[in-house]
Amino acid sequence: MSYILVTGCNGFIxxxxxxxxxEEGYEVLGISIEKETKIVHRNFKYISxxxxxxxxxxxxxQENSISTVMHFxxxxxxxxxxxxxxxxxxxVNTLASKTIFDCAARVKADVIFASTVDVYGACEDSILxxxxxxxxxxxxGISKYLAENILKEIAEDKGINYLxxxxxxxxxxxxxxxxxxxxxLKYPKIGFIIGQGLKYHFLSVNNIIDLIVNxxxxxxxxxxxxxxxxxxxxxxxxxxxxxxxxxKVAKIxxxxxxxxxxxxxxxxxxxxxxxxxxxxxxxxxxxxxVNPNKYSIDKMEQLIIQKWNLRNTVCDNEKIINI
Amino acid sequence: xxxxxxxxxxxxxxxxxxxxxxxxxxxxxETVPKIFNFLDMLDRLNIKATFFVLAxxxxxxxxxxxxxxSRGHEIGCHGLDHELLHEKSDEQFEEEVIKARLILNxxxxxxxxxxxxxxxxxxxxxxxxxxxxxGYIFDSSYIKFVQHPLYGHLDLSKYNKVxxxxxxxxxxxxxxxxxIDIGKFNLPISGGGYLRLFPYLLIKILLQLYSRKHDNFxxxxxxxxxxxxxxxxxxxxxxxDKFRASVxxxxxxxxLEKLLLKLIKEGAEFxxxxxxxxxxxxxxxxxxxxxxxxx
Ligand SMILES: [Zn+2]
Numbered sequence: 229m230s231y232i233l234v235t236g237c238n239g240f241i242x243x244x245x246x247x248x249x250x251e252e253g254y255e256v257l258g259i260s261i262e263k264e265t266k267i268v269h270r271n272f273k274y275i276s277x278x279x280x281x282x283x284x285x286x287x288x289x290q291e292n293s294i295s296t297v298m299h300f301x302x303x304x305x306x307x308x309x310x311x312x313x314x315x316x317x318x319x320v321n322t323l324a325s326k327t328i329f330d331c332a333a334r335v336k337a338d339v340i341f342a343s344t345v346d347v348y349g350a351c352e353d354s355i356l357x358x359x360x361x362x363x364x365x366x367x368x369g370i371s372k373y374l375a376e377n378i379l380k381e382i383a384e385d386k387g388i389n390y391l392x393x394x395x396x397x398x399x400x401x402x403x404x405x406x407x408x409x410x411x412x413l414k415y416p417k418i419g420f421i422i423g424q425g426l427k428y429h430f431l432s433v434n435n436i437i438d439l440i441v442n443x444x445x446x447x448x449x450x451x452x453x454x455x456x457x458x459x460x461x462x463x464x465x466x467x468x469x470x471x472x473x474x475x476k477v478a479k480i481x482x483x484x485x486x487x488x489x490x491x492x493x494x495x496x497x498x499x500x501x502x503x504x505x506x507x508x509x510x511x512x513x514x515x516x517x518v519n520p521n522k523y524s525i526d527k528m529e530q531l532i533i534q535k536w537n538l539r540n541t542v543c544d545n546e547k548i549i550n551i
Numbered sequence: 552x553x554x555x556x557x558x559x560x561x562x563x564x565x566x567x568x569x570x571x572x573x574x575x576x577x578x579x580x581e582t583v584p585k586i587f588n589f590l591d592m593l594d595r596l597n598i599k600a601t602f603f604v605l606a607x608x609x610x611x612x613x614x615x616x617x618x619x620x621s622r623g624h625e626i627g628c629h630g631l632d633h634e635l636l637h638e639k640s641d642e643q644f645e646e647e648v649i650k651a652r653l654i655l656n657x658x659x660x661x662x663x664x665x666x667x668x669x670x671x672x673x674x675x676x677x678x679x680x681x682x683x684x685x686g687y688i689f690d691s692s693y694i695k696f697v698q699h700p701l702y703g704h705l706d707l708s709k710y711n712k713v714x715x716x717x718x719x720x721x722x723x724x725x726x727x728x729x730x731i732d733i734g735k736f737n738l739p740i741s742g743g744g745y746l747r748l749f750p751y752l753l754i755k756i757l758l759q760l761y762s763r764k765h766d767n768f769x770x771x772x773x774x775x776x777x778x779x780x781x782x783x784x785x786x787x788x789x790x791x792d793k794f795r796a797s798v799x800x801x802x803x804x805x806x807l808e809k810l811l812l813k814l815i816k817e818g819a820e821f822x823x824x825x826x827x828x829x830x831x832x833x834x835x836x837x838x839x840x841x842x843x844x845x846x
Contacts, residue, residue, distance in 0.1 A: 282614040283658075315587045315778075323614050 230293045231257035232444070233337075235279060235328065236301030238262050240403060241342065241436055245298065246272070248437045254444075257292055260301065279324040289331040296444060297332040298340045299325060305368060314367045321371035322378070329379045333386040338449070339379060340391045340440060345429075345455065345523055347373040347394060350512050357524040358394075358453045365512050376453070389449045393439065396457035396523060400433040401542055410520075411464050416476040423485040425465030428520045429457040432536040442532050450531055455523040460537045467538065488518045552762055552819040553715075554827060556726065556769040557593075557600035557811070558691060560668060561586075561616070563608060564775035564782050566633040568671055569792045573785040583612050585778035590622055592808055598821040603629035603668040603691075606651035613658045620659055625823035627666030627691075628652055636673040645681050652685070666824055668692050668771075672728060676706040683723040689824055691726035691769070693718070696739050713831060715766040724828055729769055731761045743772035747799030751806055755813070768819070777804055 232249055236242040237258030246267055249256050255271045265274045273292075277284050279301050303312055303320040325341065332339045346369035347362040364370040376392050383390040397406035410428050413420050435458060443449060471477050492514040499507040564582050565575045593600060602619050604626055609616060620626050631647040631654075639647070648667065655664045665688040669678075674692035682690055693705045707725060710718040716727040730737040739745065740757050749757070761768070775782065779801045784793055799806070815821070822830075 280614055282617065283610060313585075315585045318587045319584055319614065323618055327614060 229255055230295035231255050231273070232296045232298060233257045233259065233288075233292075233294045234298045234300065235259050236299075237267065237274070238265050239300055240400070241398065241433060242298075242300040243267070244400070244433055245300065245437055245440060248441060249444075252441055257294065259288070279328065280319055282324070282327040285324075285327050286331055289335055294332070294335055294337050296338045296340070297328060298342075298440065299328055300342045302342065302372070303368075312367070314371075317367040317371040318374075321368070322374045325375035326378045329375075329382045333382050333388055336386070336388055338389040338391075338444075339383065340393070340443065341375065341379050343372050343376050343392050343394045343453075344369065345394050345396050345457075345521060347376065348521065350508070352515075355522045355524050356455065358455060358527060365509055383451075389451055391443055391450065392453040393436070393456040394453060394523075395436065396429045396431040396455070398431045398433050398436065399538075399541070403433075404542070406430070407462065407467070407538075410462075411467050411471070412477075413481060416471075417478045418481065419468050419471070419477040419479070420481045420483055421465055421468065422483045422488065422518060425463055425468075426518070426520050427461040427463050429523050430462050430538070431457045432538070432541040434536040434541055435532075435534050438535065439528070439532050450527075454527045454531070455525055456528055457523050457525055458537055459525065459529070459534045462538050470539070470542075485518055488514055492518070552768050552814060552817060553766040555767070555814055555819045555821050556691075556716075556824055556827070557598060557821060558668070558769060558771045558824070559600060559602045560629050560771060560773050561602050561604040561608070561612075561619075562629060562633060562773060564796070566605065566670075567775075567796055568635075569795065570784075570788070571633075573788065575785060576783045579783050580780060582775040582778055582780065582782075583608065583615060585780060586615065586619075586774050589774075589777040589804060590619065592804065593624075594622060596808070596811055596815065598811060598815075599623050599625070599823050599826070600821070601625045601627055601666065601691075601824045603627040603666070604655060605629045605633060606631045606654040607633075609654050609658050616655070616658055617660075620663070625666070625825045626655060626659060626664055627668060627689075627824070628655055628664050628687075629668050630670050633670045635671055636669050636675065636678055641677050641681060644678050645685060648682060648685050648687070652687070665689060666691065672696075674705050679705065679725070683721075688722070689724040689726060689828060691728065691824060693725050694728040694739060695730050695737060696728075716769060717767070717827070717831070719831075724824075726769060726824055726827075728771060729761065729765065729767075731757055733760075741768070741770050743770075743776040743803075744795065744798075746770075746772070746807065746810070747776060747803050751809060754810065768814075772807070776800060777807075779803075 232254050234242050234246050234256055237246045238260040246256050246258050250269045250271055257273045258265060258267060259275050259277045261278050263276050279285060303317060306312060329339060346366055347364045348356050348360060349365035349369050350363040351360050353360045362373050364373045379390055399407045407430055408415055411419050439456060468477055492511060495507055495511045499511055561583060565577050602624055604616055606628060628651050631651040636644060652664045656662050667682055667687050667690045669692040672692045672694045674690060679690055707718055710720045710725060713719045716729055718725040728739060729741045730739045740761060
């Protein structure tokens with residue numbers, strides 16, 4: 229008996245992934261920092277572990293037969309409502325990942341490492357492909373990018389299969405926070421539209437699950453990095469319309485595109501004079517608001533035909549509304 | 552300055568000698584996991600340092616200790632626990648230095664620990680000889696700081712001074728913690744506490760004075776001095792001790808970077824202690840070869 233190890237199995241994606249894998253008949257070993265899990269299944273084994281505790285992680289690999297590692301445990305932007313500093317990002321997202329990749333390579337397990345489009349950071353290619361050179365700006369993006377490079381090096385050295393999906397901002401029926409940031413000034417009443425509305429690249433959690441199940445079943449595994457997002461971008465004006473059908477967005481504020489460009493130009497000039505790194509971060513954020521990143525999915529589309537978009541992820545089947 | 556040894560005693564804030572008598576909320580704040588900003592700085596400056604790790608926290612921070620090593624720094628031992636050596640019998644000391652080294656080597660997955668630093672520099676000659684017997688190659692606990700009651704008076708008779716701050720006997724080395732003589736006082740300018748306390752200008756002047764008589768320099772600092780997170784001091788802690796533990800922490804990392812940059816600019820070479828021993832050994836071998844060829 230060999231397990232699929234899912235790290236962060238209590239997390240937003242990890243939890244759904246674990247359930248999907250169990251449904252497909254796999255044996256899953258789930259780990260997370262929390263004491264307990266809500267997942268109950270005869271093919272599921274849970275161990276509470278702090279992944280920064282590298283000695284315990286090594287023990288876990290010695291005591292269990294693991295054929296595939298799906299590394300989803302990570303620290304995002306806050307931890308229990310507190311801001312996270314670089315030291316913590318590095319220790320959890322980079323160092324602990326290195327431990328896990330080393331262990332996986334030792335037992336020749338395949339590895340999927342959940343990365344993020346945040347690694348592209350300040351890269352200004354008009355379309356971001358897997359060949360674009362990442363210039364991560366956020367601590368989160370930097371810590372993930374470092375881990376990507378560690379995995380590539382280990383996997384190529386030890387000859388193991390690996391997949392590094394770079395996920396666009398993820399939403400699900402229950403979790404719309406990242407998507408809402410693009411249309412709400414104040415949820416659920418005040419929305420905003422920049423110009424005529426912009427197209428944003430998002431990712432339904434259901435598409436992630438399909439992609440990963442597909443990869444693990446494949447005999448001829450794709451190896452390397454791929455951008456992952458919904459095939460259909462979300463148009464903010466359409467998104468607001470959809471929300472209005474649920475009785476939300478009583479008021480819409482229209483922001484002219486030039487206004488944001490002007491502010492961005494001003495901050496950029498300030499940055500060139502002061503060289504203050506915080507200004508660069510702010511500038512990048514503003515730039516990304518009016519020029520939303522476009523991620524190429526040529527590679528992804530060779531791997532999977534997507535079933536999910538915003539509408540069928542968010543709405544119940546019978547209530548799908550055509551807009 | 553010719554060679555500078557940057558050394559870090561890897562311990563927690565609550566290991567400070569003057570805090571040990573209090574009942575402390577030890578787990579609420581950790582300073583060792585905040586060390587990465589400092590490690591990144593060393594990478595930027597291309598400086599390799601010597602880290603003396605307290606073995607009782609080695610399992611907890613195994614990932615961090617491994618990262619320190621994989622960045623090219625040297626790992627030494629700062630004892631099994633942080634009790635002063637005067638309070639330990641020679642037998643107990645022997646047992647503990649063997650065990651501590653085993654723990655560190657186990658964490659690192661290799662037999663690499665060669666050096667030792669006693670907590671609060673409380674080394675004596677008997678224990679130094681024991682250390683050598685137990686397979687260590689160097690110690691760095693010798694300080695000529697006569698005013699301080701805590702610091703031991705290590706007898707180094709029969710040791711040869713092979714270089715500034717470096718003493719040797721039968722292949723075992725002692726690295727001195729430098730002090731500076733001012734009148735009848737000597738100040739340990741090499742310590743993290745003094746780096747925090749003194750304004751940068753004063754440090755520069757003191758170093759200038761120091762370099763008139765010395766070729767080499769050694770600095771010792773602690774993780775709690777490299778981050779400004781708040782430490783949960785006990786309420787009863789006297790002002791003097793609170794001051795000692797917290798003064799200048801806020802901008803210390805920046806100040807340290809400035810100092811290191813200055814030393815680099817003046818041509819100082821940063822070495823780990825192990826590297827310095829290796830160079831001196833190869834030089835000795837060359838000398839021997841030279842002389843044996845002549846005979
Ligand atoms: Zn100490």
